[in-house]
Amino acid sequence: MNGQQNTNRRIAIVDNDVLALTALRALIEQQLPQCTVTWTTDDGQTAVDRCLTAATRPELLLVDMSMEGMSGISVCRRIRTETPDVTLLAVTSFTVNTYAAAAASAGAQGIVGKADVNRLCQGIETVLNGGTYVHIRSDDEPATDLPPSVTFQTAQQAYERLDGGHSIGAGGKEPYALSTQETTIMDLCCSGLDFTEIAERLNISPSTVRTHIGHIKTKLGARNLSQAVVRWMTGKGQL
Numbered sequence: 132m133n134g135q136q137n138t139n140r141r142i143a144i145v146d147n148d149v150l151a152l153t154a155l156r157a158l159i160e161q162q163l164p165q166c167t168v169t170w171t172t173d174d175g176q177t178a179v180d181r182c183l184t185a186a187t188r189p190e191l192l193l194v195d196m197s198m199e200g201m202s203g204i205s206v207c208r209r210i211r212t213e214t215p216d217v218t219l220l221a222v223t224s225f226t227v228n229t230y231a232a233a234a235a236s237a238g239a240q241g242i243v244g245k246a247d248v249n250r251l252c253q254g255i256e257t258v259l260n261g262g263t264y265v266h267i268r269s270d271d272e273p274a275t276d277l278p279p280s281v282t283f284q285t286a287q288q289a290y291e292r293l294d295g296g297h298s299i300g301a302g303g304k305e306p307y308a309l310s311t312q313e314t315t316i317m318d319l320c321c322s323g324l325d326f327t328e329i330a331e332r333l334n335i336s337p338s339t340v341r342t343h344i345g346h347i348k349t350k351l352g353a354r355n356l357s358q359a360v361v362r363w364m365t366g367k368g369q370l
Contacts (some may be wrong), residue, residue: 140259144171145178145206146195146222151245155222162252166259173197175201179209182217188319189217191259194239196223196230197332204230204237204318208293211238215290215300218258222251231281233322235361238289241265270354316343317363320356 142159146152150169159166171188172178175198179188192210196203207219221234221242234242241264243254254264263283283293309317312333319329326344330337344356355360 140166140191141169141189142166142191142193142255142259143169143178143181143189143202145173145175145198146171146193147173147175147198147200148157148195148328149173151195151224155245158248158251159255162248163255166255175206176363178206182210183213188214191220191255193220193222193255195245196221196234196242197225201311202315202318204233205315207234207237207239208314211286212293217285220254220258220264230322233311233318235281235283235341236321238286238293239283240286240289241283245357253349309347313343313347313350316340317347317359320344320360321363 140163144152144155146155147359152173156168156171159168170181170187172181178194179201182189182192192206194203194206198206203221207221207251210219212215219239221230221239223230223242224245227242227244231242239276240258240262241254243250244331245251263285264265265281265283302355314330315333319332324332325342326337330340333340344359348356348359351359353362
């Protein structure tokens with residue numbers, strides 16, 4: 132990254148599964164000796180705060196997508212709207228398709244399954260060196276690769292797409308001013324989840340999801356959910 136030597140690369144991990152944190156840390160230290168895990172946390176807000184503080188900012192944050200409380204999607208979006216200086220690699224125990232679109236929309240540089248050691252290491256090395264990571268399936272593997280419509284951007288590109296604080300509206304607020312819950316719901320919609328699946332994921336009722344969607348459409352100035360998804364994923368105020 133900008134001429135740095137490929138040694139002592141600083142990595143951090145956020146995952147609310149303590150066993151997963153321990154396993155990921157051990158894996159990185161064993162398989163990637165050029166990398167140092169500077170900290171781990173099971174709390175999304177703590178990860179955001181540390182990534183936005185110069186003294187504790189890592190080069191790369193591994194973000195679990197299915198955390199309770201602040202979701203991994205929200206962690207990515209909060210960090211990416213503030214800085215391009217932390218690369219984000221989404222990790223998941225589900226198939227990568229489950230969260231791929233939402234992770235890309237939220238500013239991550241790639242996504243990889245936790246159980247796939249080789250690809251996890253490849254993903255870490257790729258995004259640390261300024262690239263994006265997309266799992267390309269070989270002929271003998273099941274169809275779990277990313278759909279063609281999902282494109283990951285570099286940290287700088289994603290920061291600029293998400294406005295990076297440069298198109299703040301009146302009163303210093305973000306242009307869309309979505310709540311944390313609305314942001315998470317919108318990102319899950321981008322992943323292709325329906326209202327029932329979103330409700331199950333967030334432990335709320337489908338009617339509550341519908342209410343949030345109504346508020347989101349109003350804030351985005353969208354006529355329907357499809358238009359809201361397009362506006363949210365492109366980061367633009369109008370089509």
